[in-house]
Structures are given as C-alpha cells and as structure tokens.
Amino acid sequence: MYMDTREPGVETSANPAASATTPGDSGSAPNASDPVATLETITAERDHLIEEKNDLLDRLLRRQAEFDNFRRRAERERTDVLEYAHTESVRAILPILDDFERALKTETTGREYARGMELIYQRLADALKKLGLEPISAKGQKFDPHVHHAVDMVETDQVEDHTILDEYQQGYNFRGRLLRPAMVKVAVTKK
Secondary structure (H helix, E strand, O other): OOOOOOOOOOOOOOOHHHHOOOOOOOOOOOOOOOHHHHHHHHHHHHHHHHHHHHHHHHHHHHHHHHHHHHHHHHHHHHHHHHHHHHHHHHHHHHHHHHHHHHHHHOOOOHHHHHHHHHHHHHHHHHHHHHHOEEEEOOOOOEOOOOOEEEEEEEEOOOOOOOEEEEEEEOEEEEOOEEEEOEEEEEEEOOO
C-alpha cells in the first residue's frame, strides 16, 4: 500500500521555476484548500484502512478455524489414547480368560481342579501387577483411615489399640493411587 508522504500543496519538479505559481494561476497544483484533492486523499486512506481491516478479519477467522481444528484433533487423539490404554489392559488379561475356559472344559478331580485355579489366580495377579496394581497389606498393621475401611471393631487387650485383626476384602493401589481401601476388623482396647 503506497501512501503519499509529501506535504499537501507542495509539488516537486525538476524545474523550480515551473512549480512556482501565482495565486491567480488556474494551473496551480492541488493544495490543502482544494476540497476535491482532500476528498480523494481521505477516500484513498479510507479504502486502504477497509482493505487492511478485511485482511485482519480474514486472518482472525482463519486462526479461529485452525484452533477449532486443533482442539478437535487433540480431543480425538486423547480418546484414541484412552481407548488404546484399555485395549492393552484387556489384552494382558485375555490369556487368563483362556485359561479359565480351558479349566472349565477339563474333567479333573477336586485336587487337580483346585491346583489349576491357584495357577490361574497367580497368573491373573501377576498380569495385574504388571499393569500397576499393588495390594495393600492390612493384617497385623496399624489402622490407617486413608487406606483401610473399618467394618468391624472388637474390644480386646491381647493386641495394641487400632491393630488390624482380620481383612474381609483386599485393598489395592493402582500406580501409586488408592483404588479400593481394604475392609478390615480393628482391635480396640477394653474400657
């Protein structure tokens, strides 16, 4: 965009004598008092500003569209990652499901069946441990309300106060965070 930086009413030319005019000359150059020249200058500047505004508006709309596309793509990628994480978890447990199916199809004595179930349980526990599951130790420990859930309290003087006597349900941490508290029986001192 070209903008005229000359002073209004001053015309530059190679011949200084030709540019000098007298107030009565009809061939004088447009000056600040010439309303037509002033109107043309203002109109040109207005057109330039409108064009610049339209260009900026177009850029803004493009950036907004790019951002919306980025947001949608990021959300889709996040969903894909979560789906893939679940897929890997299920894939790690599938062999154990296969073992259960084989065990149910086999005719065995009670002792062999129990041994098979122990092996399958151990395989499941190992697979979940690899995924980040950690059991919370409870029996014989001091009661901690952050990781234990007391469902029974027994008065006794045989063990220290708030010692866990029994565990009804195993508690678990998953990757360092509490997944499920252990349900326990807690000793309290007799009064």
